[in-house]
Amino acid sequence: MNLDLRLPIGLLFTIYGALFIVFGLTSDNAIYARSLGINVNLWWGLVLLVFGMTMLAFSLRSKRQGVPNPSSTDSTSTP
Amino acid sequence: MRLGWIDYTVMLLYFVFVLGIGWVLRRFVRSSEDFFLSGRSIPAWIAGLAFISANLGAQEVIGMGASGAKYGMMTSHFYWVGAIPAMVFVGIFMMPFYYGSRARSVPEYLKLRFDEKTRGFNAMTFAVMTVFSSGISMYAFAKLLELLLGWNFHASVLLSAVIVLGYIFLGGLTSAIYNEVLQFFLIVLGFLPLVLLGLKDVGGWAGLTAKLTTVATNAGYPAGAWSESWRHLDSAAANPMGVEWFSMVMGLGFVLSFGYWCTDFLVVQRAMAADSMAAARRTPLLAAFPKMLFPFLVILPGMLAIALHVTRGTFLPLMSDGTPNYNLAVPVMLGHYLPSGLLGLGLTALMASFMSGMAGNVTAFNTVWTYDIYQSYLRPGQSDAHYLRMGQAATVFGIILSGAAAYATTRFNNIMDMLQLVFAFVNAPLFATFLLGMFWRRTTGHGAFFGLLTGTLAAAIQHGLTLPHGATPGLKGGFLGAVVHTYPSEMAQNFWSAIFAWTACFTTTIVISLLTQRTKSDADLTGLVYSLTPRQTDRGLPWYKAPVTLGIIALGLTLVLNVIFW
Numbered sequence: 001m002n003l004d005l006r007l008p009i010g011l012l013f014t015i016y017g018a019l020f021i022v023f024g025l026t027s028d029n030a031i032y033a034r035s036l037g038i039n040v041n042l043w044w045g046l047v048l049l050v051f052g053m054t055m056l057a058f059s060l061r062s063k064r065q066g067v068p069n070p071s072s073t074d075s076t077s078t079p
Numbered sequence: 080m081r082l083g084w085i086d087y088t089v090m091l092l093y094f095v096f097v098l099g100i101g102w103v104l105r106r107f108v109r110s111s112e113d114f115f116l117s118g119r120s121i122p123a124w125i126a127g128l129a130f131i132s133a134n135l136g137a138q139e140v141i142g143m144g145a146s147g148a149k150y151g152m153m154t155s156h157f158y159w160v161g162a163i164p165a166m167v168f169v170g171i172f173m174m175p176f177y178y179g180s181r182a183r184s185v186p187e188y189l190k191l192r193f194d195e196k197t198r199g200f201n202a203m204t205f206a207v208m209t210v211f212s213s214g215i216s217m218y219a220f221a222k223l224l225e226l227l228l229g230w231n232f233h234a235s236v237l238l239s240a241v242i243v244l245g246y247i248f249l250g251g252l253t254s255a256i257y258n259e260v261l262q263f264f265l266i267v268l269g270f271l272p273l274v275l276l277g278l279k280d281v282g283g284w285a286g287l288t289a290k291l292t293t294v295a296t297n298a299g300y301p302a303g304a305w306s307e308s309w310r311h312l313d314s315a316a317a318n319p320m321g322v323e324w325f326s327m328v329m330g331l332g333f334v335l336s337f338g339y340w341c342t343d344f345l346v347v348q349r350a351m352a353a354d355s356m357a358a359a360r361r362t363p364l365l366a367a368f369p370k371m372l373f374p375f376l377v378i379l380p381g382m383l384a385i386a387l388h389v390t391r392g393t394f395l396p397l398m399s400d401g402t403p404n405y406n407l408a409v410p411v412m413l414g415h416y417l418p419s420g421l422l423g424l425g426l427t428a429l430m431a432s433f434m435s436g437m438a439g440n441v442t443a444f445n446t447v448w449t450y451d452i453y454q455s456y457l458r459p460g461q462s463d464a465h466y467l468r469m470g471q472a473a474t475v476f477g478i479i480l481s482g483a484a485a486y487a488t489t490r491f492n493n494i495m496d497m498l499q500l501v502f503a504f505v506n507a508p509l510f511a512t513f514l515l516g517m518f519w520r521r522t523t524g525h526g527a528f529f530g531l532l533t534g535t536l537a538a539a540i541q542h543g544l545t546l547p548h549g550a551t552p553g554l555k556g557g558f559l560g561a562v563v564h565t566y567p568s569e570m571a572q573n574f575w576s577a578i579f580a581w582t583a584c585f586t587t588t589i590v591i592s593l594l595t596q597r598t599k600s601d602a603d604l605t606g607l608v609y610s611l612t613p614r615q616t617d618r619g620l621p622w623y624k625a626p627v628t629l630g631i632i633a634l635g636l637t638l639v640l641n642v643i644f645w
Contacts, residue, residue: 005125013268016089024420027419036280036416040276044424051264
């Protein structure tokens with residue numbers, strides 16, 4: 001199959017992670033009363049970002065090893 | 080609960096990605112085999128995650144949460160007695176026949192092994208069951224969104240239908256499988272913060288068991304009835320599920336779980352799409368590892384909810400008869416702990432579980448409909464392109480029928496109990512047929528067919544003559560006029576229905592097989608029956624790829640989990 005599934009998974013969770021981190025940093029702390037005072041958006045955003053970027057890294061690495069790809073964009077997005 | 084812009088953004092992104100995956104995959108669908116079996120090209124890890132994700136529908140997330148609240152830790156038996164051993168069995172012993180015979184579906188295997196009528200019976204009942212299951216997912220999805228967010232019921236049915244239809248229509252089974260893997264990660268990462276926050280709130284596992292002791296003693300059970308899985312199984316009166324160890328192990332473990340995981344095309348299809356025999360055998364085995372951890376993700380929220388409900392006086396909304404609404408355990412937990420942001424992720428994970436459940440059923444339905452009903456009985460001998468178009472059309476009307484089933488689903492309190500009932504009638508005898516068919520070459524087509532009929536009938540009669548405690552005759556049993564036995568619970572009644580069905584099918588199949596002539600020679604049965612098929616050898620495979628090694632590790636770890644939560 002020609003679509004590496006790790007690419008869309010990595011992409012979606014990287015976007016989610018970044019979104020939650022930004023939201024966690026800018027949101028009013030009052031909304032975290034229900035989550036026991038923890039800024040869960042910030043912390044879980046970090047987890048999602050790490051997961052997403054790991055998936056992306058695997059996907060881009062196997063792409064580089066498998067098919068020779070002249071574009072150099074893949075090295076810039078690995079964490 | 081109120082959603083902010085970020086929650087809607089999270090949902091929207093998910094919808095864009097699932098449809099996008101279907102869109103990208105559409106150009107790989109050239110033949111009916113591409114559409115229905117992904118061209119048999121899926122790597123083992125993807126097939127494995129799809130194998131559990133396809134089953135991760137409403138009955139799993141909402142139903143297991145509800146059962147966790149209603150029955151406590153004993154719900155883990157659905158995994159640690161039921162699913163895992165069955166998944167190991169199908170990977171090691173059954174997959175060589177499914178994959179090796181090149182059958183395109185489970186009914187088609189029955190046609191190769193037995194005869195036309197056995198295939199026809201299985202194909203028809205299965206088609207009805209998939210539509211029904213998909214309808215339950217759709218109904219639960221819409222009902223939940225109506226309740227939580229005030230969304231219009233009809234609009235939600237339409238939304239789920241259009242999205243699932245969109246990605247299956249475009250990319251066929253590959254699209255469903257890819258999206259199931261995406262949904263798997265979304266469900267794990269969306270629910271994990273909920274479990275962690277809930278546990279922190281009640282003071283960890285120790286705090287939870289202390290609160291569950293109150294739950295158990297308040298309800299008149301021994302102190303550990305909600306937090307221990309095996310200790311209270313010696314009598315049905317000692318635990319909230321109302322079952323004893325024999326019906327648990329035989330009914331749920333042996334009959335229902337093996338029947339489901341080993342013969343249900345919905346899950347077997349994922350392994351059939353794998354890219355090699357070795358990958359097909361690894362599919363359920365790799366799936367067993369994340370699956371054994373799922374109780375912590377789907378049962379624990381229910382246990383946390385009931386612990387909070389009882390010790391804080393109020394937490395879950397009440398039904399009209401004053402009992403807590405167990406089906407809302409997970410959604411209420413989401414609303415209670417997750418702030419805007421993660422709430423969107425949790426709700427998206429919930430939606431993903433409904434959609435993966437629907438999509439799994441719809442892809443199984445369109446395959447069985449097209450190959451086993453349409454191509455076999457209605458229009459044989461057409462071009463492959465014709466059957467591909469039929470498959471796409473079947474996807475459309477499969478979803479329309481699911482919608483109809485969704486509107487018909489309103490009668491049971493616990494979705495799980497209702498699904499168990501359907502499985503007991505249809506699936507329970509099936510495992511006896513496969514067991515005999517695969518391991519005893521003397522089994523004949525007549526034996527298999529009449530065995531299945533007798534088994535299904537036995538389940539229906541047993542159900543019709545008994546009642547769970549406190550129920551009135553009707554859908555829940557006793558519909559044959561007389562009630563000869565009353566079970567402590569619906570769960571016990573369902574387990575026993577399964578045991579009766581299996582035993583009836585097993586014995587009838589043997590008797591009729593011995594009385595009838597074999598119609599298939601040993602040569603016909605090569606690749607379909609154990610004693611006539613060359614053994615699969617694991618030699619040359621590294622240990623982490625060898626099915627038997629993986630199976631033993633999975634069973635060993637499951638045993639450890641059983642002992643820890645004994």
